[in-house]
Amino acid sequence: MPNYYVNQNPQPDGYHEVHVDDNSCLHPPLYVNRVPLGWHSNCQSAVAAAKQRYILSDGCAYCVPNCHTR
Numbered sequence: 001m002p003n004y005y006v007n008q009n010p011q012p013d014g015y016h017e018v019h020v021d022d023n024s025c026l027h028p029p030l031y032v033n034r035v036p037l038g039w040h041s042n043c044q045s046a047v048a049a050a051k052q053r054y055i056l057s058d059g060c061a062y063c064v065p066n067c068h069t070r
């Protein structure tokens with residue numbers, strides 16, 4: 001059951017990407033840009049938490065593909 005974080009910097013399309021904090025991501029943001037989301041049992045919960053901060057949030061295509069929707 002991993003921790004997740006969201007990139008404080010949006011992608012060019014305006015979305016903030018949610019990543020899993022287990023070093024599995026091929027394209028992670030810099031540490032300084034990572035906003036912790038805490039522990040979540042699934043990516044849907046993690047993205048919901050990110051949306052409380054950034055309404056445009058989505059899963060990273062590389063490390064959270066099940067919640068990558070765009």
Ligand SMILES: [Zn+2]
Pocket residue numbers: 018019020025026027028060061062063064
């Ligand atoms: Zn990622």
